[in-house]
Amino acid sequence: MGRRFNSLHNRLFLLFLSCMMALLLIVSVLYYQRTTDIIHTKISDMAEKNISQTVGLFDLLLEGYDSITKALNGNYELLRLLEDHQSDTNPALRVVNDRTITNILGAIYYSRDDIVGIHVITNEGRTFNYERRFAGVLDANYSSSEWFEKLKNSTGEMVWLGIYPQSVINALQADPVFVFGRQLYDLTDHRSVGIVLIEASTKAINSAVSNVTISPNSQVYIVDKSNRIVTATTNKKLQSISFADLPRPTTNSIVVDNMSDQLIVAANATKADWTVYGLTPKIDINAEVVKTRDYLLYVILVFVMLSTILATIVSRNIASPVKLLIREMKQVEMGNFRGAVNVRSFEEINSLVSSFNRMVNRMDELIERITLASISEKNAELQALQSQVNPHFLYNTLDMIYWMLDERENDKLGRVILALSHMFRYSSDWQKASRTTLKQELDQMRHYMTIIENRLEGRVSTEIHVENRFLSIPLPKMTIQPIIENAVKSGLEPLDRPGVLRLYTEEKENELLIIIEDNGVGIEQENLTMLCKALENSGLKSEGSLDSKTDSSGMKRRGIGLPNVHRRIVLMFGDLYGLRVESKLGTGTTVTISVPLPPKGE
Missing domain, CATH: 3.30.565.10 (Histidine kinase-like ATPase, C-terminal domain)
Structure with a gap:
């Protein structure tokens, strides 16, 4: 019995299994003790990183939109055609100029796949449009709308009008759109030529908003400086919240507040006067602790089973080739050089067996x-x-x-x-x-x-x-x-x-x-x-x-x-x-x- 216990197979099995169990016990205890202490901090850090990434995505998205309007405002050919259009009396030349302007708008339109429509309105009331569908069907009363007044009263800066349930200028365009624009100026004499209005898909904004959620019950809002909701996730029961009572970050800082019954994170978008809020109930955070504990117990059970199987396989894979090698060495000791050991094991053992076989063959050949x-x-x-x-x-x-x-x-x-x-x-x-x-x-x-x-x-x-x-x-x-x-x-x-x-x-x-x-x-x-x-x-x-x-x-x-x-x-x-x-x-x-x-x- 003692000799069997001292065999290479049993010793390796017990040694491997004991090491794995000791390591598992230490790691499990330390992990369980630390999980409850750090999970809230981890979730807070994750929420802070998520909202920071979301704000960064917003800034990149808005910067891209801003560059589109700047490209239009800096297009000398477009501005020249818009000004010449007022004095063109030749109908054929007017048609050519209209097509050229439309082509310029089309080039901008196809530079991004999230643009729904581009509309240029001159100071004389001429409109040029490039839309996904229903092109040229415009609201006749657009000049009295709020968005038109905001663009006309601007002084060349970017005007972020926000998210609308449908197009603000084309009633047939019923999909939600993100609307923005600016005035167009002649860069030589700084004279207003007209306005450009761009409507983009809301998928990019909604996707960025969903990045802030850290649990199924998390709710994310984007509000402007007047606490008007620009967009939010789909949970309706929380949309009556008073944002005036929530902490609002200053400049580029991020606010993390976990003193109430929910975790609140907030950050400002630098390109637009928006604030992004993320609210997660504390009960969801505690549920993560319970899930982690249950998962840990399950992992321990599976790990014990796998360790037993792995210890058996490893000890057998190491011991079996060694036994075959010892048996063949005894044959060589008796003068038999014709045998060979054929095994499939760890690389080191395979190398040892291959070296032994080559040595025996070489001795026989010599x-x-x-x-x-x-x-x-x-x-x-x-x-x-x-x-x-x-x-x-x-x-x-x-x-x-x-x-x-x-x-x-x-x-x-x-x-x-x-x-x-x-x-x-x-x-x-x-x-x-x-x-x-x-x-x-x-x-x-x-x-x-x-x-x-x-x-x-x-x-x-x-x-x-x-x-x-x-x-x-x-x-x-x-x-x-x-x-x-x-x-x-x-x-x-x-x-x-x-x-x-x-x-x-x-x-x-x-x-x-x-x-x-x-x-x-x-x-x-x-x-x-x-x-x-x-x-x-x-x-x-x-x-x-x-x-x-x-x-x-x-x-x-x-x-x-x-x-x-x-x-x-x-x-x-x-x-x-x-x-x-x-x-x-x-x-x-x-x-x-x-x-x-x-x-x-x-």
Whole structure:
């Protein structure tokens, strides 16, 4: 029982759940104690911010309307046409001017989507209108109306006439409108030209008013300096309130009064002589406290349930991958590198599992590669010895030595015997290292070609072009000599013409290409295809299948075959490198050795 309690899963579950419950208890107590104290302040601040935002919206809205009338009053073309209209006697020109004035009003009309109508009335009584509908149907008695008197008595300032249940100039326009206007003046001589009256939709004002409400029973009013209600929310029973008894703010200040049975906030609009009042019953504020407490209890219950579920999931998601990882580590400890852990958990655990899998795979690959490299090196060592002690080669060499002795060519004999000595020494010395340099491989090639050129007496010549900076490039031992031997035996000896064996290097990005080509008899297509497949599949074949090589006649003989050379290059440098063979029957064969170039400075 104690061991089960000490398991990672149970410990994590209890630890997570205990922390969540302790945190929940502390937060709930502190929250409940503070809620009652701060909720009134919060609501007051919210009401103050709401009314401040509403007043700001009003100011922006009225400023936009003000800019429309200023744009009309500052339109030189409009003022010129209104003045010229009085002296125009040409009917056609009058029609053109009327249309131009209407177009100017239309441009202003369509600059905002809340304008219902624009009306310009000149001092001579001419009217120009642009309305949403019923355009040109005007009240004939507008000149005796209150709004007309206010505009005529103004001195160029903006006149906010307020909200009306319908259009003040077009009786057919029955929707509520917000009406404002100003006198139009000729800016050159400050002479009155007429008045402009604009009617706008009340949706923007009503939307701004609704922003002040903080509860369903909140009521908002906009009153002017005469305590006349400009607009209000739809609760009718509170509209009989006496605004003279309510506190009125001065300048740009905001009044917040919660001393009575309701919360009162008030603020002034700077663009118009209006005051915005917001009234919220205290019972609504207390109801918010009760709702908050009930909601808190509900949240606590749900949070306890979710914490239990979450603690179970988290502890299981952490413990299960760790258990799988421990089990697989025990398998690795026993020497089994073939397993893998597959889990879907937290990012850190997934990263740990992925690293473990890569480590195990890498260990398995390294062990296999080391084993294959060791076997390949041993086979190459034995095959090199067998290849160099090839009876046919020794017979020809001894026969050549015999005839040279007979002809007393002692210098040539010395060079041949010396070259043969170097070759045996190089090919049989595998104890120090199985890797060498390009320079040492070229030296071995020269010794071999010394024997071949003397034996064939001018039938074969060698050309070597290698830059000195490439001579220190590492190579597996016995890489070039087997390729040269194949080229001589299978390609150049059967020729009925002088043979040329060329070795040169090319640099390709970060890769060195050692190219060995001859002008021999070439390889038949079938044998070439078999050889290329053997090179491609050399990484999949067993060591025993890599010990033979095929000459141009299709016969196999013992030696270090090209697949063996290719395999040792792959084991040393990787799968991107190795041998490539190209041949054309009757033209010659090209073998390309691809090895990596070390980084600059190394």
